[in-house]
Structure formats: structure tokens, C-alpha cells
Amino acid sequence: MVYFFVDDDADDQEIFGLAIAELDGTATCRFANDGLEALEALQDESFTPSLIFIDLNMPRMNGNECLAELKKLERLSKVPIFIYSTSSDPKLIAASKALGADDFIVKPSGFQALTEILKKLTQ
Amino acid sequence: MAEIEQRIEENEERLRLAIETTQLGTWEWYPLTGKLNWSPECKRIYGLDPDAEVDFSVFADHIVPADKDMVTDAIEAALDPDGGGNYDVTYRIIRFDDKSIRWIHPKGKVFFNKNRQAERFIGTVVDISVYKAFEDSLRENEQRARLAIDAANMGTFDWDLTENRFFSSTRLLEIFGFGENEEDVSHTDLIGRIHPDDKAVRDRAVKDALTEGGLEYEARVIWPDQSVHWVRVYGKLSENSEDEIKRMYGIAMDITEEKSQEAMLQRIVAEKTLSLMQSNQELKKSEERYARMAEEVQDYAILLLSTEGIVLNWNKGAERIKGYKESEIVGKNFRIFYRPVDQQDKLPDRLLHKARTEGRAMHEGWRVRKDGTTFWGSIVITALHDDQNNVIGFTKVTRDLTERKLAEDKLQQYTKELEAQNKELEQFAYIASHDLQEPMRKIQTFTEVLDKNIDEPAVARKYLEKINSSASRMSQLIRSVLEYSRLSVTYTVMEPVDLNTTLENVKTDFELLISERKVEIRSSGLPVVKGVPLQLHQLFANLIGNAIKFSEKNPVVEISARKITAADPPPYPGLRAGEKYTEITVADNGIGFDQKYASKIFTIFQRLHGQKAYPGTGIGLALCKKIVENHYGAIGVESEPGKGTKFFVYLPDNPPGSEPAAIQPGV
Numbered sequence: 001m002v003y004f005f006v007d008d009d010a011d012d013q014e015i016f017g018l019a020i021a022e023l024d025g026t027a028t029c030r031f032a033n034d035g036l037e038a039l040e041a042l043q044d045e046s047f048t049p050s051l052i053f054i055d056l057n058m059p060r061m062n063g064n065e066c067l068a069e070l071k072k073l074e075r076l077s078k079v080p081i082f083i084y085s086t087s088s089d090p091k092l093i094a095a096s097k098a099l100g101a102d103d104f105i106v107k108p109s110g111f112q113a114l115t116e117i118l119k120k121l122t123q
Numbered sequence: 124m125a126e127i128e129q130r131i132e133e134n135e136e137r138l139r140l141a142i143e144t145t146q147l148g149t150w151e152w153y154p155l156t157g158k159l160n161w162s163p164e165c166k167r168i169y170g171l172d173p174d175a176e177v178d179f180s181v182f183a184d185h186i187v188p189a190d191k192d193m194v195t196d197a198i199e200a201a202l203d204p205d206g207g208g209n210y211d212v213t214y215r216i217i218r219f220d221d222k223s224i225r226w227i228h229p230k231g232k233v234f235f236n237k238n239r240q241a242e243r244f245i246g247t248v249v250d251i252s253v254y255k256a257f258e259d260s261l262r263e264n265e266q267r268a269r270l271a272i273d274a275a276n277m278g279t280f281d282w283d284l285t286e287n288r289f290f291s292s293t294r295l296l297e298i299f300g301f302g303e304n305e306e307d308v309s310h311t312d313l314i315g316r317i318h319p320d321d322k323a324v325r326d327r328a329v330k331d332a333l334t335e336g337g338l339e340y341e342a343r344v345i346w347p348d349q350s351v352h353w354v355r356v357y358g359k360l361s362e363n364s365e366d367e368i369k370r371m372y373g374i375a376m377d378i379t380e381e382k383s384q385e386a387m388l389q390r391i392v393a394e395k396t397l398s399l400m401q402s403n404q405e406l407k408k409s410e411e412r413y414a415r416m417a418e419e420v421q422d423y424a425i426l427l428l429s430t431e432g433i434v435l436n437w438n439k440g441a442e443r444i445k446g447y448k449e450s451e452i453v454g455k456n457f458r459i460f461y462r463p464v465d466q467q468d469k470l471p472d473r474l475l476h477k478a479r480t481e482g483r484a485m486h487e488g489w490r491v492r493k494d495g496t497t498f499w500g501s502i503v504i505t506a507l508h509d510d511q512n513n514v515i516g517f518t519k520v521t522r523d524l525t526e527r528k529l530a531e532d533k534l535q536q537y538t539k540e541l542e543a544q545n546k547e548l549e550q551f552a553y554i555a556s557h558d559l560q561e562p563m564r565k566i567q568t569f570t571e572v573l574d575k576n577i578d579e580p581a582v583a584r585k586y587l588e589k590i591n592s593s594a595s596r597m598s599q600l601i602r603s604v605l606e607y608s609r610l611s612v613t614y615t616v617m618e619p620v621d622l623n624t625t626l627e628n629v630k631t632d633f634e635l636l637i638s639e640r641k642v643e644i645r646s647s648g649l650p651v652v653k654g655v656p657l658q659l660h661q662l663f664a665n666l667i668g669n670a671i672k673f674s675e676k677n678p679v680v681e682i683s684a685r686k687i688t689a690a691d692p693p694p695y696p697g698l699r700a701g702e703k704y705t706e707i708t709v710a711d712n713g714i715g716f717d718q719k720y721a722s723k724i725f726t727i728f729q730r731l732h733g734q735k736a737y738p739g740t741g742i743g744l745a746l747c748k749k750i751v752e753n754h755y756g757a758i759g760v761e762s763e764p765g766k767g768t769k770f771f772v773y774l775p776d777n778p779p780g781s782e783p784a785a786i787q788p789g790v
Contacts, residue, residue, distance in 0.1 A: 011569075012565075015565075018572060086561050109568070111568045112571060
């Protein structure tokens with residue numbers, strides 16, 4: 001399993017990595033700091049993540065813009081893409097779903113809560 | 124009779140000769156333009172040189188005064204589109220050269236255009252003075268002849284005043300209602316038939332005739348069948364000094380028919396006159412009532428305007444609303460009620476034009492009173508028409524709706540303020556739910572991770588530090604939000620602020636950073652502006668702080684200012700035209716950004732750069748925008764990646780609620 005995590009917050013990247021390591025010792029995590037960086041990483045066709053998580057509020061290219069770009073890539077058509085944000089604004093959730101996000105995950109307050117969410121997604 | 128016929132023949136022959144020797148003049152007149160052309164012959168008839176200039180006055184001024192009305196009537200009849208357009212008149216003129224009086228006979232025809240306007244009026248003219256002289260003599264002869272014929276219908280009398288004998292013809296007796304067979308009708312009998320009311324008329328006429336010689340009167344006579352007949356009597360006194368015989372002879376005729384027509388006409392005229400007088404009086408009464416009503420109305424300014432917009436009358440309401448006395452305003456153009464900007468914009472002319480073409484014009488707007496103060500007027504201008512539907516003037520009704528307008532404006536202002544507050548509240552809700560939650564979430568998460576690694580001191584310390592930094596970030600955010608929310612308190616007192624002092628204070632705040640990053644801050648003679656000192660300090664601190672933060676080399680920050688006069692166009696969207704502003708520019712040599720983000724950067728918590736590279740709360744520029752808006756100004760930005768950023772701040776010299784600007788040092 002290869003997880004691709006797009007978020008400009010270094011702390012969130014670390015927390016996400018810790019949670020994945022706890023769930024599956026063999027899984028790997030790759031990070032990007034914003035939408036543009038994510039698109040650059042995916043230029044390499046040998047890199048096809050199993051699951052993609054994108055934060056919404058990022059500099060340069062935000063989450064929804066990045067999502068729209070990824071949806072154009074044919075080779076990612078079977079890869080689940082989740083929006084992962086602090087916001088729980090219904091308007092933002094609807095916008096992301098309309099752009100083709102498989103789900104919208106509100107960043108939980110707590111490490112245990114996060115591992116549980118990720119466990120459900122990978123099952 | 125044969126003698127008369129012969130004379131007529133003779134005259135006609137001489138007339139023919141006269142006409143043959145008389146040249147025909149031609150003329151043409153264009154009533155629409157007033158242009159008048161006369162042929163040389165035409166001018167000759169008037170005693171003018173063939174190349175003399177002619178105009179209508181040459182024609183009009185040389186008609187013999189007694190004939191003027193007749194000529195005018197003839198022209199008017201010819202110009203009537205409902206008539207045949209024919210002109211045929213004979214009258215006298217006074218020649219230019221020898222001032223002699225000539226009879227002329229113009230004949231003409233009027234041509235109308237499709238709008239039934241007389242366009243061209245052409246004709247001929249002949250000097251018929253010769254003809255006229257003969258015609259007159261002819262007429263005399265004719266008149267004599269007619270007299271003879273008419274005589275059959277006249278009664279004649281011969282009254283010997285000396286002997287007091289009265290001879291009357293049979294016809295005269297008939298006229299007075301006596302039968303054919305009645306004989307020995309005396310003078311007294313005849314007089315007895317005269318209507319009692321007319322006896323005095325007859326007596327006076329006879330008395331006058333005895334001294335003046337001529338008798339003339341009209342009187343009614345009553346026939347035995349009680350029918351009333353009008354009789355006209357002419358007589359002449361003949362005095363023969365030789366035989367001392369005093370006689371009066373004359374005629375009498377029945378003029379009943381003539382009289383009855385005349386009487387009928389008189390009655391019709393009298394009736395018509397009476398009814399006209401009555402309706403005129405009623406009209407006058409209602410006009411008076413109406414005028415008085417309009418005069419007394421106090422809540423509306425009701426005035427009459429001429430077609431050009433000149434004020435013709437004034438009422439109490441107009442005086443109350445606009446402040447002018449009647450004597451001060453009548454005769455002036457109504458434009459005076461409009462603000463100079465509306466006058467320049469031709470608003471009064473446009474309203475008058477609309478009323479003229481559409482019948483009515485309505486408008487609401489600011490108007491100026493005599494003392495220069497303004498009021499919110501609601502006006503209706505209505506065109507007045509004559510019978511031919513020509514506009515002959517306007518009525519203008521004005522109401523003072525200032526109170527309503529102010530209440531509306533206030534309501535609108537409240538609504539706007541409420542909307543703005545609502546939007547701000549929404550933004551705060553967003554902050555609370557999003558940005559303030561983020562450090563909180565991290566603290567909770569790292570606490571759990573710390574708990575898992577509580578036995579490994581090095582790892583535990585790492586997460587403790589993370590918890591600590593999240594907590595301090597949270598308090599920094601709370602402080603910024605608090606600062607931002609404090610700005611919402613309006614009605615702060617504005618005072619003159621010397622921006623040079625403000626800049627010095629900010630430099631002191633950043634002393635350490637400036638020496639660490641080797642920052643160069645350039646500025647030259649900044650002005651004094653109206654503002655809240657603490658807020659302007661925050662504004663400078665944020666802009667200069669930003670300039671230092673977003674730079675990779677040694678930062679150079681340049682602060683300058685210039686005046687924008689009232690004559691300049693508004694310097695930034697949303698600012699008011701005709702207002703004086705100070706433009707403050709803060710330019711740096713930093714990393715810059717794509718201009719497309721220009722509007723985004725002033726939104727609270729919007730950041731263009733990652734937290735790692737350029738840490739910040741995302742509140743700084745939102746705060747700047749808020750401060751500038753509190754000062755009734757605006758902020759804008761120009762930037763390009765790698766080329767630095769320029770912030771423009773516009774502050775009004777006279778923000779609302781402040782005293783007029785004090786004398787300020789030049790920029």
C-alpha cells in the first residue's frame with residue numbers, strides 16, 4: 001500500500017505518517033506540500049498511489065483545484081481520492097464531492113480517532 | 124337712358140386704351156420665409172427704381188391707411204388653407220417718388236404645401252388709377268339710375284311749411300298703412316301712425332332738419348291691423364328767399380325686412396355677448412379661486428414656467444420650500460433650483476424637454492434653496508397646451524421630501540452596516556471553526572502520541588515541544604483575532620497624525636529585526652493625515668513587517684506619499700469623486716506574487732505561502748484593510764513574482780466626523 005498525503009502542514013504530515021505506521025507496518029507514505037507539488041510528483045508514471053488524501057487550504061494550488069487536476073488523469077481513475085480538512089462546512093463538502101472526491105474527511109481531534117478512520121477506509 | 128349708355132360705351136373704350144398702355148407687374152411672396160420679389164414693372168407702379176430692394180414693409184407701409192384693413196383682410200382670406208387661395212383686391216397706394224395716390228389692382232394665387240402652409244403667393248398688379256377714375260364716374264351714373272328705379276318703391280312727400288300743406292304719394296300712404304281708396308289723409312294722420320316710442324325720434328329729426336336742412340330718421344309705424352313696420356324717411360329743406368316759401372320734400376321707404384334682419388342679428392349678437400360675458404365671468408371666478416388656492420397651498424411649491432423655463436408665478440409653498448420671495452424669483456430661470464452639478468449635467472433642460480415631448484416629467488433629487496442649503500425634492504413638470512396643441516408653458520409642483528429621504532438613507536445605512544457586520548460575523552465563525560481549531564486539534568493529537576511514548580524521554584520531549592508551539596500559535600491567533608475584532612468598534616476619534624512619527628515608532632518596534640536582516644527603510648517628508656494614531660501604527664507595522672518577511676535578500680522598503688486633489692478622478696474603486704485623498708505607497712524588493720492573487724491577500728486567513736517558509740496568522744493584511752476602511756479609505760496592491768510588491772493606501776483628507784483638516788505640511 002502506498003499512501004499519498006498532500007498538506008502544507010508539517011505537523012499533519014507527521015501525524016498522518018504515525019497513524020499509517022501503526023495501522024500497517026509495511027505501508028509507505030509519500031507527502032507533498034501543496035497541489036502543484038502533488039501534480040509534479042504524479043508526473044512520474046511509475047508512482048501510482050493506493051489512496052490519496054488532500055488538504056483543502058493550501059498555498060499556490062488548493063485542495064479542490066488539485067482534485068480537479070487529478071480527476072483528469074486517466075491512470076488514477078481507480079484510485080480513491082479523499083479530501084482531508086479541518087473544515088466541516090457543508091458547502092465545501094458539497095463542492096469537493098461535486099468535483100469527484102470519494103469522501104470528505106474532517107481532521108479528527110485525536111490520534112486514536114484518526115487511526116480508526118483510516119482503518120475503516122483501508123478495510 | 125340713351126345718353127347714359129353712350130357715356131358708358133365711351134368710358135369703356137377709354138378704359139381699354141388705358142389698360143393697353145398700362146404694363147402688368149408681377150410679384151411673388153414666400154410667407155414662410157418672408158421673401159418678396161417684385162418685377163421691375165411692379166416697382167415702377169410703386170414709383171421705385173427697377174433695382175430697388177423690396178420687402179414686406181415696403182409693401183405694407185405704402186397702402187393708404189384707410190385701405191389697410193381691407194388689404195389685410197384680403198391677404199388673410201387668401202392665406203386661409205380652407206379658402207380657394209385667391210387674392211383679388213383693389214386699393215390705393217402712396218407712390219414712393221411723388222407721394223401721389225394711385226389705385227392698383229393686384230390679383231394673386233396662394234400655393235399651399237402638404238402641411239397646408241401657404242408656401243408661395245404669386246400674382247400680377249396693374250395701376251388702374253385711370254380706370255378707377257372712369258369707374259367712379261360710371262358708378263355715379265349707375266347710382267343715379269338705380270335711384271330712379273328704386274323710386275317706384277319709395278313714397279314721396281312735399282311739405283309746404285309756410286302754408287303747412289302736406290302732399291304725399293300713394294306709395295307713401297301705403298307705407299304708412301293707408302289703403303288705396305283712403306283719401307284726405309292728413310299730415311297728422313300720418314304722424315299718428317308712428318309708434319308712440321318713436322314719436323320723439325321723429326320730432327327731434329324734424330326739428331333738426333329745420334335748422335340744418337337735412338331730414339333723416341327711422342321709426343316704426345303701426346298699421347290698422349296692428350302690424351309694425353319700419354320706415355326710413357329722408358328729406359331736404361328748401362328755402363326760397365324770393366317767394367319766402369319754406370318747403371321740405373323727401374322720400375320714405377319700408378325697411379321692415381332690413382330691420383327685422385338687423386334686429387335678429389342684433390339680438391343674436393346681444394345674446395352671444397351676454398353668454399360670453401357670463402362664461403367669461405365664471406371662468407374668471409374659477410380662475411381666481413384656483414389661483415388663490417394655488418397661492419395658499421403651503422406643502423407644495425406650485426409654479427408656472429414659460430416655455431423657456433422662466434418662473435412666472437410663485438405660491439406660499441414655493442416660498443416656504445425654496446426660500447425665495449415672489450419678487451426675487453419671478454422672471455428667473457428655474458435652473459436656479461438645481462445644484463451646479465445637475466445644471467452642468469443639463470438636468471433641468473432634460474426635464475423640460477421630457478415634459479415638452481411626453482407631456483410630463485417626474486424626478487426626485489437634491490435641490491438648492493435660496494440660502495444654499497439643499498432639500499430632497501419630488502417634482503412633477505406638466506406641459507400646458509393651447510387649442511392647437513402647442514406647448515405654451517409648464518406647471519411645476521415640488522414637494523419637500525427631505526425627511527423621508529433622510530429616513531430612507533438612514534435605513535439604508537443601517538442595512539448596509541448590518542450586512543457588513545453579518546459578513547464579519549460569518550468570517551469570525553469561519554475563524555473559530557477552522558483556524559482556531561487547528562492548533563487545538565494538534566495539541567490533542569500530540570498529547571495522545573506523547574502518552575504512547577511516555578517511556579522514551581527523547582521522543583516525549585519532541586512532542587511536548589510540538590504541543591507547546593501549537594499552544595503559542597493558538598495564543599498568537601487569539602491575540603490577532605482580538606486585535607482585528609477591536610477594529611470593529613467604530614466612532615473612534617480621528618485626529619491629525621504625523622506619519623513621520625508613526626514610521627519612527629514602527630522602526631523602534633522592529634529595531635532588532637531591522638539590524639538582523641539589514642533592512643533599509645527609506646522615506647521622505649510624510650504628511651499629517653486625519654486618523655486614529657494606534658490604527659495607523661498597526662497599519663504601518665503590518666505593511667513594513669510584511670515587506671521584511673517576504674524578502675530573501677536585504678530588504679529595502681520605500682515609503683512615499685502624494686496628494687490627490689478633488690479634481691482628480693477617484694483614485695480607487697469605491698472612493699468618492701471630488702474628495703481630497705493622501706496616497707501612501709509602501710514598496711519593497713521582496714519575492715512578490717502573481718497579480719491574480721491581489722484581491723485574495725486581504726481576506727482573513729488567506730495565505731499565499733506555506734507556513735514553513737513564511738509563518739504567519741493570515742490576519743495581517745485583513746487587519747490593514749479593516750483599518751483603511753475604518754478611515755473611509757482604500758488599500759490596493761501591485762506585485763509581480765521576483766519584482767517586489769507595492770501597497771497603495773488612500774486616506775481621505777476630510778473623513779466624515781472629523782473637523783476640517785488643519786493646515787498640513789506639504790508632501
